[in-house]
Amino acid sequence: MRRILPHPLIALGLLLSWLVLAGSASPGAVLLGGAIALAGSWALASLAPPRLRLRRLAVLPGLLRDVLAEVVRSNVAVVRIILGRSVAGTRRPGFVHIPLDMRSPQGLAALACILTATPGTVWVEYDSTEGTMLLHVLDLIDEAEWVRIVKERWERRLMEIFE
Amino acid sequence: MTHAADLPVWAALVVALLLLLGAGLALVGSFGLLRLPGFYERVHAPTLGTTLGIGSVLAASMLFFSLLQTRFVLHEILIAVFMVVTTPVALMLLARAALYRDRVERSGAVPPPPGSR
Amino acid sequence: MSVALLAWAVLLAQLLLLAAMGCAVVRLLLGPRAQDRVLALDTLNVNAAMLLLVFGIRTGSSHYFEAALLITLLGFVAMVALAKFLMRGEVIE
Known part of the structure; x- marks a missing residue:
């Protein structure tokens, strides 16, 4: 799971902002947005930022x-x-x-x-x-x-x- | 402006006030850019426009289009989030670059680099 | 009623933003140093984005919104590159 989707929250945020920008939730928009979200989270993983731990x-x-x-x-x-x-x-x-x-x-x-x-x-x-x-x-x-x-x-x- | 005929009066009033507030803040910020002496003081001036200024213009735009198209318009939130994240980063980088230049040229009263204290 | 009110408010807001852009342009020309000019450029950019949003309300079209988004995006990239240039004299190391 971690290898396919290294930063699930970032990917979800990217997908949502793509859908908002496109102004629709049609299958095409979801597909394109999903591809962008995947690519974005992989790019972030290759930068290897320190792991974020949120408390409280x-x-x-x-x-x-x-x-x-x-x-x-x-x-x-x-x-x-x-x-x-x-x-x-x-x-x-x-x-x-x-x-x-x-x-x-x-x-x-x-x-x-x-x-x-x-x-x-x-x-x-x-x-x-x-x-x-x-x-x-x-x-x-x-x-x-x-x-x-x-x-x-x-x-x-x-x-x-x-x- | 005939497309705004369906807008209720209260909404028109709120949109108008938000627009004037935002534009006024942008003007005051840009005026401060002219009036304040010294670079490090001028850095503070445009923050007026980039926080509350563009915030109220975006709120006006959201209210206007949400009421006219009878659906909630979320586009403006993207710009708002983007501005909130990027303008501090850009200003910080610029302030650091200015500090670096002033230290190299030894001009003006800037604090010394951390290692030399 | 609401049309007249909005039309005046939009016109006034546009004039205020134009004056703001004028102030930024004067600072851009005066300088005195490169960092002052870059700061003025950033202010000009934000004011232009706000002006586009007001244009969007005036015409009732949401196409101006995309232009405003593009301006803020490009403005951020330009600011980072310029700050980097001021620091090192090179944009890409």
Whole structure:
């Protein structure tokens, strides 16, 4: 089974997105989509990514809700910064080094996507020997506060899911 | 716009508001690209358009076509998922490339590479 | 009622998006460095995809959607290649 279909979830996702894109579930579309899904999962298997183990998926809905709320909140914050009167006044942009305890590559990728997708923070670099990441923040008020936000709000829950 | 005649007024209102919100956010983001000084600050500006901006335009499009064709239109979710996955990756790569260039040229105040601390 | 409302909203949204693309083009021309231009190109790309989606609502045809999907796909590949080029000076190693 593993040899024919190395990544069943990825293959299913590819098939479903093909059917949505084609807008029909006719036999032809299913056949073509199935072929694409098989080819895609084989291609992924040849890249040999580290095996993904998901634990505690119950945390996921709350996490997604918080990500959405955070995106909306920081959108408003960044709009106020851009349209504000003094661009170089009290606001101080800067880099923060944040020590991370998470080592799972998928968890780190998820954290990077969350942080970069929220306006106002961009993940710049990760150093795997020391386990620290470099974050650029548009409105850096307190470095310790940002370390606390990242670790408490995102890293703890991502570790529950991925490690 | 005669094809929209069957659309109920509440739906037209919601679609209109979502469209204006999305376009407005894209404009503010692009304006920030002009106004903010320094590259690392400008990286943050387009994220407005790529998160909530395109999100609300996609929601407007989904609502519009779902109500008019009386079937649920799922196409837009594909773009949404795709944008959510790809734009952070692209921005991260660009920020890393900029950091690398600044370190090589030793220009501006960028943190030193990890090994040298 | 709903037709008039939507027609105005679509027109206004298109104008806003055009202004946004104008801002991105100005940044693209100003630079000052290559990474600023690449960032402006990405913004231009996303704004163009949004403009296509608004066109789709205006004409009531879903063909614009595919163009928007293609633009975002090609934009991502272009961004990755350009970032790689900025880092190494080579696209394919």
